[in-house]
Amino acid sequence: MNSQDLEIAGKIGELVSHFSEEWEEYQDWLRDIISSRSILLERHRAWQAVGIFRWRLFYFVTYVGTVIVVNRLLKKLKSICLAKDSVNFTIQLLKLDRYRYILQRTATLLAVVELTLCGIAAVTGILLAFYYQPTALGAYQSLTTIVNEVTNGSLILSLHNLAGHSLIVLALVQIVIMFLGREFLLPWLTAWISGICLTLTAIGLGWTAIVLNWEQTSFWRFKIELNIVASIPFVGSFLRDILLGGNSISSITLQHMYALHSYILAVIAIILSIAHLAALICQEQNEKLDNKRLRVTQLFSESPPNKNSSSV
Amino acid sequence: MSDLDLSLTPNQEVILSALRFRKRYGLEIMEAIENSGGKQIGFNSLYPNLKKLEKKGFVKSEWGNEAPEKHTGARRKYYQITGTGTKALEAKQQLLENVAYWIAKPEGV
Numbered sequence: 001m002n003s004q005d006l007e008i009a010g011k012i013g014e015l016v017s018h019f020s021e022e023w024e025e026y027q028d029w030l031r032d033i034i035s036s037r038s039i040l041l042e043r044h045r046a047w048q049a050v051g052i053f054r055w056r057l058f059y060f061v062t063y064v065g066t067v068i069v070v071n072r073l074l075k076k077l078k079s080i081c082l083a084k085d086s087v088n089f090t091i092q093l094l095k096l097d098r099y100r101y102i103l104q105r106t107a108t109l110l111a112v113v114e115l116t117l118c119g120i121a122a123v124t125g126i127l128l129a130f131y132y133q134p135t136a137l138g139a140y141q142s143l144t145t146i147v148n149e150v151t152n153g154s155l156i157l158s159l160h161n162l163a164g165h166s167l168i169v170l171a172l173v174q175i176v177i178m179f180l181g182r183e184f185l186l187p188w189l190t191a192w193i194s195g196i197c198l199t200l201t202a203i204g205l206g207w208t209a210i211v212l213n214w215e216q217t218s219f220w221r222f223k224i225e226l227n228i229v230a231s232i233p234f235v236g237s238f239l240r241d242i243l244l245g246g247n248s249i250s251s252i253t254l255q256h257m258y259a260l261h262s263y264i265l266a267v268i269a270i271i272l273s274i275a276h277l278a279a280l281i282c283q284e285q286n287e288k289l290d291n292k293r294l295r296v297t298q299l300f301s302e303s304p305p306n307k308n309s310s311s312v
Numbered sequence: 313m314s315d316l317d318l319s320l321t322p323n324q325e326v327i328l329s330a331l332r333f334r335k336r337y338g339l340e341i342m343e344a345i346e347n348s349g350g351k352q353i354g355f356n357s358l359y360p361n362l363k364k365l366e367k368k369g370f371v372k373s374e375w376g377n378e379a380p381e382k383h384t385g386a387r388r389k390y391y392q393i394t395g396t397g398t399k400a401l402e403a404k405q406q407l408l409e410n411v412a413y414w415i416a417k418p419e420g421v
Contacts, residue, residue: 013384028389029359
C-alpha cells in the first residue's frame, strides 16, 4: 500500500472536516479505516489490500456525503417552517390548494372536451359510414364523392379528422396535467389509467384511419408499418396476418382496418372517455368533501371553550 | 418505559455484546467479534450501526486519549454500553430463552 492512499485519506479527512457536525460524529470511522490497513496488508495480497482500503474510503465518503446532504436539507426545511409564521403558512397552504384546484378543474374540463370530441368523431363517423365503401376499388372514390357531391360532406369529413387529431393532442396534454396534480388515490388512479388507455386508443384510431383514405401515401406508409409490426418478436407475424387478412394489402385489409377503426377502437374510446370523466368528477367531489370536513374541524378547534360546562 | 423500543438487529446485538463488559473502539469491536468466532460484521456496516445504537441511547461514546491520526487528524472514539442498551440485550436474550422453552398447549384444553 503506497502513500498515495494515505494522501487520499488525508484529503477526505480535510474535506469532511469542513462539516464540523458530521466530522465530530464520523471521524473515528476514518481513523479506523487507516488503522485497519496494517491488518489488510497482513491478510491479503498488496493489490487486494489496496482495493479493499480504497473501497472502504469510497464507502465512507459516500455515506458521510449522503448524511451531510440529508442533514442540510432537513435543516433548511426546518428553518423554512420556523421562519414562516402561521399566517404565511396558511397562505402557502391556500396557494397549494388553489394550485391543485386549478389542475383538477383543468383536467375535468379537458376530459369534457375529450368526450365531446369522441362524440363529434362518432357522429361524423356514422354520417361518413352512410357513403364510405371499405373496398379497394370504392374507398378513395367514395371519399371523393363525400367531399365533392354529398351535402356538407367536406365539412363532416374535416370535422371527423379534426376531432381525431385534437383528441390525440388533448389526451397527451391531459397526461401532463394529471401528472402534475397526481394524488395516488383511487379516483385519480382510475382517471390516470383510463387517460393513458384513451391516448393509446386515440393513436390507434389515427393509425387505422391512415389506410382508410386509400391514397398512395397511406398505402405505402401502411406497407412499411406492416413490416415493422411483423418484426415484433413472437407475435409479430400473427399480428400482421390479423391486420392484413391475406398475403398483400387488399380489400380484406381495408375491411379489417375499417372494423377495427369503427367498431372496436371507436367504442373503446367512447367508453374510456366516459370512465375518464366520471373518475375526474369523482375526484373533485372527494376533494370538496375533504375541504368541508377540514373547515368543520377548523371551526370546532377555533371555537371558545363552553362556559356552561365549567359553571356547573 | 414499557413502550420503549428495545428491538435489535442481529448485528446490533453482536455489537452490544462486544461492549457488555468494557468500552471499545470500532476496530476493536470488529476484532472482538472476529476472534470470538462470530460472524464477521462488514466494516462498512459497523459504524452506521454504532451511530444508530448511539441515537437510540443504547451506547454512549467518548474521545480516546490517543493523539489524532497524522494524515487526517481523525481522533479515536470509544463506545460504552448504557443501562438501556443492557436492558435491550437482556430482553433479546430473554426472548431467545422464552422461544426455547415454549411448549404448545395440548389440544382440547
